[in-house]
Amino acid sequence: MRVVLSIAGVALAAAVAVSAQTPTWRPGNRSLTSAEERDAAAKAKALPFKPRDLSGVWGLGANGFNLDQRAVPPMTPGGKAKYDAAKPGLGPRGVPLGNDPMMICDPVGYPRSFTYNYGMEFIETPGRMFQFFEWGHTWRTIWTDGRALPTQVDEARWYGYAIGRWEGDTFVVESRGYDERSWLDQDGHPHSGAMRLVERYRRATADTMEAVITLTDPDTYTQPWVTTTTLRLNPAAEIGEYFCVPSDEEIFRQKMREPAGGAARP
Amino acid sequence: MLSVRRFIVIAALAGVGSVASAHHGSAISYDLSQQVTLTGEVTEWVWKNPHCFVMFNVTDEQGKVVTWGAETHPTTFLVRNEVGGVAVPLSASSIKPGDRMTVTMFPSRVGAPRGLLAKLVTADGKVLLDDGETRTNRRPAAQ
Numbered sequence: 001m002r003v004v005l006s007i008a009g010v011a012l013a014a015a016v017a018v019s020a021q022t023p024t025w026r027p028g029n030r031s032l033t034s035a036e037e038r039d040a041a042a043k044a045k046a047l048p049f050k051p052r053d054l055s056g057v058w059g060l061g062a063n064g065f066n067l068d069q070r071a072v073p074p075m076t077p078g079g080k081a082k083y084d085a086a087k088p089g090l091g092p093r094g095v096p097l098g099n100d101p102m103m104i105c106d107p108v109g110y111p112r113s114f115t116y117n118y119g120m121e122f123i124e125t126p127g128r129m130f131q132f133f134e135w136g137h138t139w140r141t142i143w144t145d146g147r148a149l150p151t152q153v154d155e156a157r158w159y160g161y162a163i164g165r166w167e168g169d170t171f172v173v174e175s176r177g178y179d180e181r182s183w184l185d186q187d188g189h190p191h192s193g194a195m196r197l198v199e200r201y202r203r204a205t206a207d208t209m210e211a212v213i214t215l216t217d218p219d220t221y222t223q224p225w226v227t228t229t230t231l232r233l234n235p236a237a238e239i240g241e242y243f244c245v246p247s248d249e250e251i252f253r254q255k256m257r258e259p260a261g262g263a264a265r266p
Numbered sequence: 267m268l269s270v271r272r273f274i275v276i277a278a279l280a281g282v283g284s285v286a287s288a289h290h291g292s293a294i295s296y297d298l299s300q301q302v303t304l305t306g307e308v309t310e311w312v313w314k315n316p317h318c319f320v321m322f323n324v325t326d327e328q329g330k331v332v333t334w335g336a337e338t339h340p341t342t343f344l345v346r347n348e349v350g351g352v353a354v355p356l357s358a359s360s361i362k363p364g365d366r367m368t369v370t371m372f373p374s375r376v377g378a379p380r381g382l383l384a385k386l387v388t389a390d391g392k393v394l395l396d397d398g399e400t401r402t403n404r405r406p407a408a409q
Contacts, residue, residue, distance in 0.1 A: 034346045035353060094294040096375075134342060240342035248314040255312070256319050256337045260295040262376035 153177025
């Protein structure tokens with residue numbers, strides 16, 4: 001089978017050789033874990049654990065998890081307008097050179113940091129639970145000192161204002177006060193400043209944690225959006241330093257993204 | 267001057283999974299149904315986020331030099347890089363200007379000399395990166 005493919009104006013003629021071998025694609029995450037991490041994770045299954053101990057890096061072999069795309073509620077007219085204006089760089093709505101705010105190093109925000117990260121770590125301290133995220137090298141504070149969730153948060157926050165408490169062996173987090181500029185996922189699903197989240201985390205086994213996230217945003221969605229997932233412990237992981245550096249992003253834009261997407265020929 | 271070696275691999279890959287790694291506004295720009303392999307001389311190895319990339323000069327049979335670029339994973343992925351299950355951690359010093367490399371990539375849809383890196387092999391045959399079979403579904407249950 002011969003194929004003519006124009007690349008950089010160089011004509012491919014007799015020099016083109018077509019491989020008879022068809023690459024076999026399979027789901028893979030090998031770059032997200034090392035052999036040591038996988039070995040440690042396998043051993044973690046048999047280790048004793050405390051149900052109320054959520055500490056550790058969660059998300060072995062998975063680059064975060066997404067909100068349940070099969071459960072997206074109907075949008076309000078305002079929500080639909082924001083969704084239509086969002087131009088993601090991936091997925092069924094993907095277009096080259098879109099307007100994903102992460103491409104200009106805007107904070108990813110929450111819950112996208114949970115749905116898009118290179119591992120999430122829970123750190124428990126007196127009065128607070130922290131979530132550490134590799135993307136943006138940032139954290140989220142969940143207050144566990146008994147304070148109530150404010151009825152109104154005057155200053156919108158990319159990571160919201162969150163309080164947490166234990167209900168049995170389930171850690172329940174309630175939050176509000178989100179900055180509406182962040183996307184919920186790579187598909188560009190929007191939210192408003194009225195978004196509220198209720199998250200429920202339960203360490204089901206030594207190496208798994210069940211998570212249920214209920215998103216309520218009547219300005220954007222006509223019903224709550226519920227996502228249920230299970231995360232795996234990565235006991236040997238060390239969360240890396242992944243800043244989105246505007247000057248580096250600019251180099252990438254000029255040398256790779258825009259030429260590859262057809263914005264400008266190098 | 268280096269000669270050009272090209273192998274176009276055509277495969278029925280469309281619709282199989284999705285590339286989530288090159289999500290930073292660029293994945294959609296590459297044709298994941300094809301691969302192109304070129305040999306050239308590295309001019310730049312950019313060890314930066316959001317994605318590392320290698321720039322290299324390729325000289326065709328007429329002596330024309332074209333500078334190509336191939337992007338790959340973020341730094342935090344590449345430090346955990348494996349080839350065939352064996353750790354091959356990459357770093358800013360893994361590739362140097364002047365190195366001769368054979369680069370396999372999924373090419374830009376618009377015909378620009380850019381690609382999504384699938385495989386990187388040194389002049390002495392060492393495979394530094396091999397995503398040819400795994401560059402999909404980095405988040406299996408997501409995106």
